[in-house]
Amino acid sequence: MKIGIVCYPTFGGSGVVATELGKGLAKIGHEVHFITYKQPSRLDFFSENLYYHEVDIKSYPLFEHAPYELALASKMVSVVKYEKLDLLHVHYAIPHASAAYMAKQILKTQGIQIPVVTTLHGTDITLVGKDPSYEPVVTFSINQSDGVTAVSEDLRKETYAFFDIQREIEVIPNFIDLERFKRQKKEHFKLAICPNGEKLLVHTSNFRKVKRVEDVIRVFYEVRKEIPSKLLLVGDGPERDKMERLCRELGTCDDVRFLGKLDAVEEVLSVADLFLMPSEKESFGLAALEAMACEVPILSSNAGGIPELNVDGVTGFVSEIGDIKYMKEKALYILDDANLPTFKKNALARAQEFDISNILPHYVAYYQKTIESTMAQI
Secondary structure, three states, X not given: OEEEEEOOOOOOHHHXXXXXXXXXXXXXXXXXXXXXXXXXXXXXXXXXXXXXXXXXXXXXXOOOOXXXXXXXHHHHHHHHHHHOOOEEEEEOXXXXXXXXXHXXXXXXXXXXXXXEEEEEOOHHHHOOOOOOOOHHHHHHHHHHOOEEEEOOHHHHHXXXXXXXOOOOEEEOOOOEOOOOOOOOOOHXXXXXXXXXXXXXXXXXXXXXXXXXXXXXXXXXXXXXXXXXXEEEEEEOOOOHHHHHHHHHHHOOHHHEEEEEOOOOHHHXXXXXXXXXXXOOOOOOOHHXXXXXXXXXXXXXXXXXXXXXXXXXXXXXXXXXXXXXXXXXXXXXXXXXXXXXXXXXXXXHHHHXXXXXXXXXXXXXHHHHHHHHHHHHOO
């Protein structure tokens, strides 16, 4: 198949999943064309089956904001037409699904039928999509898609609950490349961070309020009272300055390191003993899956789709949002040397269920079903 993938090219979960999906499809022989305004961050190798088409966003004095959606729709029309694509797969509803609808209508006037699959990732539904100024467009665009998928059962339910969706939404979970995300021998790194055998806790996020990084630091503060431990914080965002101040107030600065954005996060995860994800909203929990693939147990909230991934009492523990006391108790239980090896083993076993080789066939089958259904309607 010739597949067009439209996504955000940033470090966010939807962009990561879209890029890794495209790379996986290319490896098994499909031709994949990425359409976005900048080369995706994970599109880091050359393949004869991978192509990138940059959306040119021109700025004119008349426009206070450049009309990206129009430029994107025009680029979709061009790529579909001249590369003879079989299907468009757009990730994140806003504005990709609406731009795809526009492109589809333009192509139809030229005698070209292009099926569109929309994948919902989370905040496009749970946050942005619920905004009254966007909701009608989101609802319309999803209903006009030829196929719709969601990354978790929880996101599927929430989409039906808040939008008048007439389409069947299929759940295809996020996935992991176990060739990349696996525990590496980084003992020298662990020794540099934890020279006296301390336990190492890790959190990765974009440091937005919804990630509740303050809970991470407060849980660590309580754990540190009981056992020698260190905390690594990976990522950056609007809450970072506040979190640095909190560390100073709690007197934990010597044991907490802010690492900023890292491409090779798997190297940090390879030396971790526990991954903290106390999020307020999380449609799936891709960062937790990456940690589990590196044999790191998860201490998470029960937000969104996380419980579908983190099996309570098996791969870690699931807590009510904001319950610092409970999270501290369960962190200490996991970090006990008598329990930690079992949790590490279980985390890896669970992650293996989400290996890209297991999930990729679901997307291929869904593409084929959508193409056949669309063509049958002509």
